[in-house]
Amino acid sequence: MRIFPILTAILVAAVIYLFAFQRDVLLSFGTDKSEMPEAATQPEPQPAPAPNNAAIVSVAVLPSRAQNVDSAVTVRGETRATRQVDLRAETSGRIISQPLRKGATVRADQPMCEIDPGTRGVSLAEAEARLAESRARVPEAEARVIEAKARLDEALINDRAAEKLSQGGFASEARVASATAATQTARAGVAAAQSGLQSTLAGIQSAEAAVALAEKEISRLVIHASFDGILESDTAELGSLLQPGGLCATVLQLDPIKLVGFVPEMAVQHVKLGAAAEARLVDGRRILGEVSFISRSADKVTRTFQIEVTVPNQDLSISAGQTADITISAQGTLAHLLPGSALTLNDNGTLGLRILGSENTVRFVPVTLIRDTAQGVWVAGLPREADVIVVGQEFVTDGVIVDPTYTEAAQ
8 A cells, every 4th residue: 555655756757856946848749740940950051161261351542644734832921111211210309290191192302200400400400500610711821830840940050050060160068959859859850840730631531430420410410211102191280290210101112012921841942033923803803913032941831931922013003911712833844643541651751642563463652732622632653554453452461462442534
């Protein structure tokens, strides 16, 4: 009777084992094998073939032909007066001339401001009188020199006579000594007379200097225009007091007028003295001129070089301070028009392009940037005809073989 409970326990344990650990086997009973998931019968996936280590990179290539383009340099600048001067007083005094209004045309040496002479005329007359007096003393001083020389000659004769008489015993020693003293006195008189003459001549030079100074002071009373031009400011008002350095007027010379611009250091070598230049003003007018100045020293901050273009302006229609776009012509050169994105750098940091060589091998070529336009960049340094890599150039190096896809050539 004790066997039955044991068998029951074994059966219960087996059922629990089947439900717990062999549930899938139990569920498969009564199920058709044809209805089982295909995944169970599918073969294991085959491993993918190993990639080819010598795969060729695909790039986009643009065939390009060099074109003869001018190396014109375009800069933005402004118009400036060819000459500008501030006329200032060199002496003090009140203005006694009527003022000229700004904008008036003036001529060279035209009086701009006149200062009250005051007592300057009297000072000149006094200096001239002193000069005349000094000159009048010259004959008297010269006569004194002649008289002193005559007395010296007489003293020398008496001295020689006294000495001879003394040798013959006909003159005493006292007479000889007296004659010698008279000779020395005569020599002193000559020296004094010559000194007086020199003093008189020096007085003449001093008087002449005083006259010249007075005349110069009077000449400073009228301030003249230095050149033909236009008044930029009113001249000093009537009755105003000018001190040395005070402003009388400002004069501009606008014919010819000059255009001033600053050329980048990369393009300054293309600009030559005498080169033709064209400028477009903000109002649309176009003017022609030529390069008259190229600075030889770059600006320390912008690294640009100042250039000046001289333009005729006979009708004075161009004013100073107008903005202008200046285009300077230069000698033509062969260049390629390419997208700016095609430019790249080699390992040394040199700017250039990668082109196709023989058998589709890549070659790096350094280039020079000529001009940047809306259509692309003009570069020089490539062969006359070149297949330029425009897409993918950053992923290839010299000597690599590529698979090129050609695009439409640049116009």
